[in-house]
Amino acid sequence: MFYAPMAGYLIVAAVSVFLIIAQRKHAIGRNSAIGIRTRHTLASDAAWDAGQ
Known part of the structure; x- marks a missing residue:
């Protein structure tokens, strides 16, 4: 049985893991948003790194 909200949770988890890995590799720099x-x-x- 597959629950629709489960897909959303899996997507959020996958994106979170991707962002954590990218941040640790310094692949994500500062942005204007x-x-x-x-x-x-x-x-x-x-200054940006120290402030965040």
């Missing part, structure tokens, strides 16, 4: 975006954190990549 998500994160603490202040004048200080946007000044450099080092």
